[in-house]
Amino acid sequence: MQKKQSIAVYPGSFDPVTYGHLDIIHRAAKQFDTLVVAVLNNAKKNPLFTVEERKVLLHQATRHLPNVEIDSFHDLLTNYMNSKNAQIIVRGLRAVSDFEFELQMASTNRKLNEDVETFFMMTNPQYSYLSSSIVKEVAKYDGTVTDLVPKEVEKALREKYNYLQK
Ligand code: ADP
Numbered sequence: 001m002q003k004k005q006s007i008a009v010y011p012g013s014f015d016p017v018t019y020g021h022l023d024i025i026h027r028a029a030k031q032f033d034t035l036v037v038a039v040l041n042n043a044k045k046n047p048l049f050t051v052e053e054r055k056v057l058l059h060q061a062t063r064h065l066p067n068v069e070i071d072s073f074h075d076l077l078t079n080y081m082n083s084k085n086a087q088i089i090v091r092g093l094r095a096v097s098d099f100e101f102e103l104q105m106a107s108t109n110r111k112l113n114e115d116v117e118t119f120f121m122m123t124n125p126q127y128s129y130l131s132s133s134i135v136k137e138v139a140k141y142d143g144t145v146t147d148l149v150p151k152e153v154e155k156a157l158r159e160k161y162n163y164l165q166k
Contacts, residue, residue, distance in 0.1 A: 020127035
């Protein structure tokens, strides 16, 4: 009998993708047959990048990973999981401060669909301080983000902030 294909979804804002996210993506892609990186389309978060822009940046950063797919969703995550036939949610944990929110999310998702399991991956200590918000803050004030995000993201940040300042 053929083994069931494991399909995992890594949901998030990715506004924009950082080396912290990419570290999780690389590691998760080794564990599952398919990893879908799903950009949450949530205008309430007042994102800097549009969903399309975030997807393009993710595509560029993951093009060397054949089992990684980039997508977006605006629905409830558990509905989206069903539509992708996916059983696993991947989330990253940085500090204790992430824990409370992640526990609430994982418990809610379990309540909504008990076949869906959330897998947590510990941050690479090298990136434990890294978040999209920090990256935006640094770029906004012209600091260097070279060690925090891929080149394409750095370029996109520069363009965005120059554009916003006009
Ligand atoms: P969200 O708004 O859903 O938290 P983010 O794009 O900020 O979206 O994060 C998506 C996921 O990636 C979350 O599980 C978050 O904890 C994880 N993550 C973000 N940055 C890092 C990092 N530096 N190391 C490990 N996990 C991270």
